Amino acid sequence: MKIIRAPHFLPSTSSLISPLAHPTLENVVHKSRSLQTLARTAQVTEMTQRPPHPALFVDEIVIQFLAYLYQPRFDNDYSDINAAGLICKAWRELSLDIKWREVDLKYLLSVLAPLRKPHPNEALFFTGVPTDADICGFRDAARRVWYLKLDCNEEQTVLSKRIINTIRAIQGDAPSLFPNLRIVKMGIRMHLTAITRFIQLLPPSLQLLDISATLLSDGGYAVFLQSLPSRLPSLTTLTILGSAKAQANSAMCGVLAQSPELRHVSLAQHLVSSPLIEALSKLQFLESIEIGTAIDKMVLTGFEWERRFGSFPRLIELSARLPLDPPITSLLMDIGANHSLITLRLIYTGRNIVRDTVDFKSLMRAVATHSLLRHLSLIRFRADISNADILRPIACLTLLESLHIHTYPTSGIADKDIGELLENLPLLRHLQLYLPNWRERGWTRITLRTLALACAYCPLLENATLYVDARQESIPSEAQEQPMELKPRVVIFECATNDSYSAISAPEKVAAFLSQLRPVDVQVRKTGDNTSPWDEVNEARARLEAGERSDTISGNKI
Template structure:
């Protein structure tokens, strides 16, 4: 049978279902497989205009025909979503009474529901009533509860069904309230034995919560973030908890990490399959970055690394050399990291080992104020030569090697050279530039590129300097090849 093309238009699906009697059931499955929450509520309780779908229009108490019609639809619903941020979701008493009348003696109104993504803030009356509709078959739940007060948030968590045995992904965006601590732990432990992915944004991270998470042995992804109260963690050993996740592959933490680096990373040994690590430091104290980088280097399967908001100078060898052993690393990101001590040599040692790089971020947060860096366009040439899969690069480089100060010193304003800043943000395919045969040209998939080049003088293109750096690189490689041939 020829399958027609639909542009997310319910009218097209209705027309196709009316064309042939045999098509009615399949096209009803297509129409109601994924439903917008606002559309679903308008079906249950239209406020002003009659709903275009006459079979689902309820006027007061639904009739037996209305109940039968809606149950026929509800059993087909597998995904409920809410797109956009406009307006608020309100479940009135009329809607709740209608739902109860339709549900009757049935255990659940949506027996085949798999995922719920509200994507919008809901008030307490709406969100607590909505959680009562969640069936045991639910696999994904994503709810925004930031509008709720402390007591309301705890009430919302207590309104969860006693068990969600199939739930594998739980995302709750809620305020950090101490009153909700016990409720969220009960949700995690008692009702969700198959939970694999947990995201608790703006939530209180307490000892009881970490202990509850540690008992979920199949947990693969943890995302936590809050303005954590350190007093809550006093006397608590994180090491004995975070070492209990044998299947953990992703860890994202937005925490004051000055006291928790060893606990978060060092205890998760090299036998773990950690592939994604994102750390955002929210504290005011300085973090021991050398310990942090050494701890990161203990995870050989790491593919994605992001370190943000760490403000401390460290030596080049302390940062880059430990990361060079992570041969599977694809996207190291040191955004807002003070990397002004890094030079071409250090980056070159890193690039020689990380052949699978698709993204390279080595930006200095205060590059405009410093006006100098030890990285030159040679690093850009090395990236193109060693990393054929590179798609995104962000660097701050000097255009000429002789402009790099060995020991940066402040100069009077009148003696400083005139500086022209080139900023590139090209969306699209990069055309390969002419280059020696043994040195790779710009990878054709390189996009977008953000190269901030500081160059003394007004004339010339920074890409001429890139060509020059790559020519010098090719000459070095040719001489190495000839020397190896002589030895043979």
């Protein structure tokens, strides 16, 4: 079941809907499969509204939206590229994910040529490294590129040779190769030596804003980091991930010392040390820190956090992907003693979720100290307390706009507990609750009453995901054998309920129920209908422009 709440949702994404309503783009839009893409773009819109800065940032909405719609399958007729070109033209945006050896570069450039008009958001998004035969076209395109991604799935040695060959081929044009480049993303298969050569190739006058490298360790971290200083004064975002070695710590501290404008830092867990934490604490404009990622493939164990985080006066976002570690609770308390975070994401990435239990009582007390939190995610943790004990401290965070909780507790939850939470979150726009009953190995039962509570207490709610009990007769028999492996059924923005466990296959029951809660214009579309999702968006927008308050409901079963 999908629900679009037109009065709150459409205005925030009108700039996206208008271009896509053009009839020439209908075939492309059908690829979206569902309106969930629009929900994601709405969330990204909020994420990109950071404090003003003279720097030019990536238009994450366009890039993320294109990545979902545009999944290239290069045929002889280049239909996918043509379709992507139409989207780019609608947004006056050059943002494509291209694998060099799978497309005729000359044809691609001819498609993009009419779009090359000066625009603040102009970007060219390449994946892969061009061969020598592509150099001419690449040199032409590079003059307008401000966002460059280099990545490849080849073996490191092969890729490194291709990068070095490319660098040699364009060596003479190095000073003017990327005159407008501001953001560089480098993938996991990039060899450090080759990346260092690439950085050194860029003109010294270039003012990079964002450098991101996810690297496999080859002992070259220090050399790579030492190649950055001439570009660092303007840097606002630094991402160094992968398997770093200890000798890179001092080099990283040097990078931080020469980057006074840094606002966003993501670091591999191996790089974190007491000297590095001290270097971070001296960055006056730092807004977000992320430590460790799933790509590290390692368990983060007890590095020493020194109690210096109170000196981060502008830190508004903290993300950590790690198993339970007491320093995280201490870190939250230290920061909360001085000011409140705006965004907090804690994601478990260990393998043994049964063994690595979380002291949620202490953790939730620490979270509750951040009274200005607007976005909270606690994902894939196992708690030794009930869901109710997890939710009650969150009810104190009355400014929350998005909430995502995914835990494995030892006892279930009732509608009353969810009601007490939602009653205190009047500004909530995005809700996602995944609260299985660990001992009974099934989903916590969330009833139609829960949907009523969400509608009643959260007038600004745009989408919610409430996973339901999935062990009854409506589930295929082969799936019942492994209930914990079941994918979530469907929710309120893709919704099913356990009202007699028949509403999972009867979205009309949910639609009829919701229509009793408030004035709703109900439309139900089951799986297999050929109706375009954009027809519903356009109809809702037309009603909105006519001054009618309406919601649009469509349903399909996952």
